Amino acid sequence: MIEFKNVHKAFGPKKVLRGFSLTVKEGETMVIIGYSGTGKSVAIKHIVGLLEPDEGEVWVDGKHVDRLSRTDLYALRGSIGYVFQxxxxxxxxxxxxxxxxxxRKQGQLTEAEITTRVDEALRLVDLPDVQHRMPAELSGGMRKRVGIARAIALRPKYILYDEPTTGLDPVTSATIDQLMVRMREQLGVTGIVITHDMRSAYTVGTRIAMLYEGTVRAVGTVDEIQHSTDPLVRQFIEGRVDVDDHTPIVAGLPGSLPADVPTRAHG
Known part of the structure; x- marks a missing residue:
């Protein structure tokens, strides 16, 4: 289980997370939606210790992440796959x-075992026999699938997906969605998905949380979010410009994140 407890995070004067609290249960896929720059990616970076909260706590399987030693943090990261945007x-x-x-970085398997694990991971994402090809030879969708294969090769308990369908055509996006569902159903992986794509959110999510101005505005099942009466939730999921009172919601909301966010490094 992953727990965010009243997490605050600022970068200089920019307050990004302002009391962010959320629980991700084992075996579910939690989708986090929200406007650009509201801190969705910032939130999940706390899970692997790339960022530390200014206030509040992040727990993974009963472990307080920002209090872990370097050795224990590395061990935790070994149970978490990260699929980059x-x-x-x-x-x-x-x-x-x-x-x-x-x-190879883990240093626990022989080369023969690594080769077997790589082959298995690529087969799971429907990309057999591409081991010797270069990234430039693959389409954008194929490269995304390789990113998922790299994550699942570690046999993680959790996978964090950061905008996995960004820049893809609808058919390729649907393929990535089905892969994420497969990871949950066949491998039992718990997932957190950051996305703006509501079609994808409805397909892969078991629950959806909307992040707004640094806090969770709403959280619920797909059906509960689809039928929410909150005007801000409805505006986002329907892609409307204004809420019902005609107050415009614009890009660059309070808490927008600078492009070069510093992160915690552990070697």
């Missing part, structure tokens, strides 16, 4: 080398 593959490495990178 733009796949974040290394262009100078083959697909197989990209997928194997985390396994």
């Amino acid at each position: 733009f796949a974040a593959l290394f262009d100078s490495m083959t697909i197989g080398e990209n997928v194997a990178m985390g396994l």
